[in-house]
Amino acid sequence: MLARAGGGNDIQWCFSQVKGAVDDDVAEADIISTVEFNHSGELLATGDKGGRVVIFQQEQENKTQSHSRGEYNVYSTFQSHEPEFDYLKSLEIEEKINKIRWLPQKNAAQFLLSTNDKTIKLWKISERDKRPEGYNLKEEDGRYRDPTTVTTLRVPVFRPMDLMVEASPRRIFANAHTYHINSISINSDYETYLSADDLRINLWHLEITDRSFNIVDIKPANMEELTEVITAAEFHPNSCNTFVYSSSKGTIRLCDMRASALCDRHSKLFEEPEDPSNRSFFSEIISSISDVKFSHSGRYMMTRDYLSVKIWDLNMENRPVETYQVHEYLRSKLCSLYENDCIFDKFECCWNGSDSIVMTGSYNNFFRMFDRNTKRDITLEASRENNKPRTVLKPRKVCASGKRKKDEISVDSLDFNKKILHTAWHPKENIIAVATTNNLYIFQDKMN
């Protein structure tokens, strides 16, 4: 287990903070739908079902408090998307934020892309901590002065003011998706990005909102023949011509934009042959990939399907190099999970900064980490019961069948309404953000 006391390089995770409402009654709008650190890790953004974005900022490290890293406090909150109504189809367009992606910082301001089902927006978040004072023609409260009363002139100066963080929408990329957007990914050229819906992927230039290029289209001429959809897509972190997209049939296609304008023909197809001993009516559903993420190095990519996390070497298409079981004990419960729709839950996954550990969520507010080097894994729980800072989290264990040991939880006692779909890992440090339904937990490793 990763958190064995005194175990070498093993990380000991401690509770740091929790954000969000305390009561069990979850307001629908507060359901967290995406979590993302920016490139430095100083900012942490969350999106919710109500279309709001909340950004937390890590406070500067306190030299007197060497035990913990800076806390994350609210930096900016804004309404990114509003509910809309599509009159032609007579359907609502949800304001839920599906994804947030940060742009690398180029100047004092921060930029992020946020998207709902149909529209992507580029937001500029800027600080204002000074304001000009001493105008000649204006009073301090803004009223205009009568020019005839002005007897002397002075030069207006900037004076400090309370920090104000403003978010303003700089670009709105709309009307390019017929189906629901599931992914956005910024290219390593920092000029273009892709957006993917169920059947198509579009390429945009960050400066241009009235045009986008369609680079993947898997819509069949006859919708009756539709059997596969796009579930996630991401640009390669280093090669600006390469991107991957995953499907509901458990395949990943790597495409090279240099090959042709429309990348309908993949350069590589990653697919693991099915295990015949595990075949069931649910095989296809559980093979559907819910998330795909490149490693920081760009050498590997990770996919998440319903029961497992797989690591693929980009040079090997026929099978993953590593497979980690997230909650294999659910395999015998697939019929019930199909009935209550949990089998369609889309779990995300993430890499740590050094690509040595991967993390993903599960049910009962459990989340799992897999150390690729030591091959050890750990299950932790995000709950308010463990909220004493610097207390090491206790590992959890689920008992699949048979005798339940002390401190183990049986599969039938798991709460399937408490699911951790979204997790994020600080790009440089051992700080993780874990989203339960409506709370955001921040955990850090124990610093000695």
Place this chain on the structure above:
Amino acid sequence: MFVRGLKRKCFDGEEDIEGTLAGIKAIPSYNLQRQSLLDMSLVKLQLCHMLVEPNLCRSVLIANTVRQIQEEMTQDGTWQMINTQSTGQASLDRLVSTDILCRSSREQAEGKHVPGYTTFNKDFEGDQAQDSSETMSAASSVQVPRNLQSNVWEMENPQENKGNFQKSLDQIFETLENKSPNSVEDLFSEVDNSYYDLDTMLTGMMSNSKMGHCDGLETFSSPTPTASNSNCKSDLNELDHIVEILVES
């Protein structure tokens, strides 16, 4: 965990038949499970959110599951029924008919709730606004697929030869797809005027060309225009609303 009780009456019917049919798997419970999975899947495909577009990925996955079950059942020969048509057709026919009962979104472009099977009505009643008359007519028609001795299945239905399970699924996808009509014609082709005629609905004589292959099963199509009076009126209102928008532009 979540084991939901399924109404016994549906299983009782099955058990009687299991013994008489040849070429079935030795374990009757497998067939029952498979059947209930099929039923569950078809119901899931029908249930669309009132205002928000259904999740396409989920729909595709469920539809593929249904296809899988259907293929296996065809291979099993489980679909052999009292039917004058060929084996291949027979296996598909049954699913077609049951699916016609499910299929409502063809004529309900807005994807309103439809009558489910009676086995699942208990679970979904709360979600659906239905007239009791609809429920009754749905109930009587749903019973039939379970009762393999019914004369209804002996009906010659040349239209059924064209219709097949694939097409039924297609209907569902077309609906999902047609939520974004490409042209004004598409928009209005979904709206069949006979839909608003109560008499037409009750006698189930749908002349909508897209429903063509279910003409033969007229007695079953009555529950399919599931809209009650209020749904009709709201659809009319929406139609007016749409016309208003188009006219203004």
